[in-house]
Amino acid sequence: NAGVTQTPKFRILKIGQSMTLQCTQDMNHNYMYWYRQDPGMGLKLIYYSVGAGITDKGEVPNGYNVSRSTTEDFPLRLELAAPSQTSVYFCASSYTESDGYTFGSGTRLTVV
Amino acid sequence: GQNIDQPTEMTATEGAIVQINCTYQTSGFNGLFWYQQHAGEAPTFLSYNVLDGLEEKGRFSSFLSRSKGYSYLLLKELQMKDSASYLCAVKDSNYQLIWGAGTKLIIKP
Secondary structure, three states: OOOEEEEOOEEEEOOOOOEEEEEEEOOOOOEEEEEEEOOOOOOEEEEEEEEOOEEEEOOOOOOEEEOOOOOOEOOEEEOOOOHHHOEEEEEEEEOOOOOOOEEOOOEEEEEO | OOEEEOOOEEEEEOOOOEEEEEEEEOOOOOOEEEEEEOOOOOOEEEEEEOOOEEEEEOOEEEEEEOOOOEEEEEEOOOOHHHOEEEEEEEEOOOOOEEEOOOEEEEEEO
16 A cells, blocks of 8 residues: 655756646545645645546645546646745645545655 | 644753644634654644544644634653654635644754
8 A cells, every 4th residue: 555656756847847746646535635845834735636527726726737537646737837836745635524634755846 | 814823943852741832723623633744754644633622642642722722732752753843734614724834843862
């Protein structure tokens, strides 16, 4: 049971480039989330999904897009990367909206 | 607005007890979570409180007072491996998790 798997672990992007952060969970969780974590700040919700085919914006969605074609996968797309997107990104999942979250190991992204 | 407050940093001695406080102001309340996050790693779940009172789990306990918008995490018999950040998070009326910035706990021998 792998839990929540994120790839890549590290990435350096140039301004204007695009990339997809991958997230897969094998726990049959309905709810999946993308967060970013900046130094000295609480985790900020980017997008979330309550099930396959359903996604919704969180607190800081600008510059990002997501899709949820299957229960297992919830990729995060960055279009036209900007230095403000330099951060650590965490994917998380939960079985219900009341449960605690299981986090992936994170992706450290630097935009230069 | 919604707000979670916790101390930025605390220092304690190995073998001692430390209490990390968290106060919150949110639109609704559907539970409070504590997570541990070691440097460079993902947060891991520690505890969940939805009713007032104390929840004990081994060396860690968490307390909640909904009327005061207050929680604390109590760590006993501190070990060096407890050096980490401790994140307080509250589920609001929309079941969205609102996160505090975390408390960095430094354990000294």
